[in-house]
Amino acid sequence: MLSDARTPLGLGLAAALVAIGGIAARAAAPDPSADSAGPAAGARPAVALSAATPARDPEVAARPLAGRVVVLDPGHQLGNRHFPRQIARPVPAGGFTKPCNTTGTATDGGYPEATLTWSVARRLERRLEALGARVVLTRTSNRDDRWGPCVDARGRAGAAAHADLTVSLHGDGSTQRGAHGFHVIVPPSRAPWTDDIAAPSRRLGLDLRAALHGAGLPYATYVAGGDGLDVRSDLATLNLSDVPVAMVELGNMRSRVDAARMTDARGRDGYAAALAAGIRTFLGRR
Numbered sequence: 001m002l003s004d005a006r007t008p009l010g011l012g013l014a015a016a017l018v019a020i021g022g023i024a025a026r027a028a029a030p031d032p033s034a035d036s037a038g039p040a041a042g043a044r045p046a047v048a049l050s051a052a053t054p055a056r057d058p059e060v061a062a063r064p065l066a067g068r069v070v071v072l073d074p075g076h077q078l079g080n081r082h083f084p085r086q087i088a089r090p091v092p093a094g095g096f097t098k099p100c101n102t103t104g105t106a107t108d109g110g111y112p113e114a115t116l117t118w119s120v121a122r123r124l125e126r127r128l129e130a131l132g133a134r135v136v137l138t139r140t141s142n143r144d145d146r147w148g149p150c151v152d153a154r155g156r157a158g159a160a161a162h163a164d165l166t167v168s169l170h171g172d173g174s175t176q177r178g179a180h181g182f183h184v185i186v187p188p189s190r191a192p193w194t195d196d197i198a199a200p201s202r203r204l205g206l207d208l209r210a211a212l213h214g215a216g217l218p219y220a221t222y223v224a225g226g227d228g229l230d231v232r233s234d235l236a237t238l239n240l241s242d243v244p245v246a247m248v249e250l251g252n253m254r255s256r257v258d259a260a261r262m263t264d265a266r267g268r269d270g271y272a273a274a275l276a277a278g279i280r281t282f283l284g285r286r
């Protein structure tokens with residue numbers, strides 16, 4: 001479970017080993033930072049790795065995502081409900097149109113989806129930046145007097161930022177009895193929209209699913225066939241992406257169990273830790 005601090009730590013270590021292995025495989029290429037021995041030179045953590053990577057730069061090891069760019073898309077915007085005309089405007093969605101955005105859902109206690117996705121995105125941003133990545137958010141505020149951006153802009157954000165990947169964050173709103181758990185949504189291969197990104201997007205989705213499940217989160221009980229992975233061609237955020245993309249429905253906000261995690265800062269941090277581990281795994285083997 002998320003309250004078990006050992007689980008995310010274990011995941012993080014596994015992801016670190018994968019990432020370090022990926023860097024080591026490219027060690028033959030000139031490394032511009034190779035001669036910049038950092039102050040942490042004496043703090044090389046993993047003795048077992050030194051045989052395979054004798055010339056590892058501890059600065060690089062400490063920032064395994066240096067040079068990587070990640071777009072995070074916190075779903076919706078807090079003020080969307082005040083701008084019904086603006087968010088209803090049809091926008092391109094990948095061969096069809098969809099409304100610019102929606103209000104999003106909320107817990108029964110009134111905690112909004114926009115705030116959940118914003119909080120998890122900011123926590124995930126901090127974790128990824130600490131690993132050396134550059135993070136670009138599709139919105140820069142969570143405010144009741146703002147709306148958007150539209151789903152087409154969210155979908156195109158990855159290419160605009162020259163990102164390695166996009167992760168879109170949402171919370172679901174099923175009123176089905178007992179419905180709870182997370183699921184990850186990836187695009188199918190559909191020319192000319194997603195045939196170029198379907199395969200790596202699926203790998204990203206599988207890595208995120210494994211990380212979330214490994215952190216103790218259950219697969220959604222009410223959607224996606226019960227295995228936590230859905231494939232959908234109707235989402236502009238996925239269809240318009242030109243970089244690997246996955247959407248994560250962190251849980252069902254109408255579930256009392258999921259809502260308890262979502263409204264707790266430690267719960268949201270648990271989501272962020274697991275997502276960071278999944279992103280590291282994905283980037284580590286590219």
Ligand SMILES: [Zn+2]
Pocket residue numbers: 075076104105113169170171
């Ligand atoms: Zn949503």
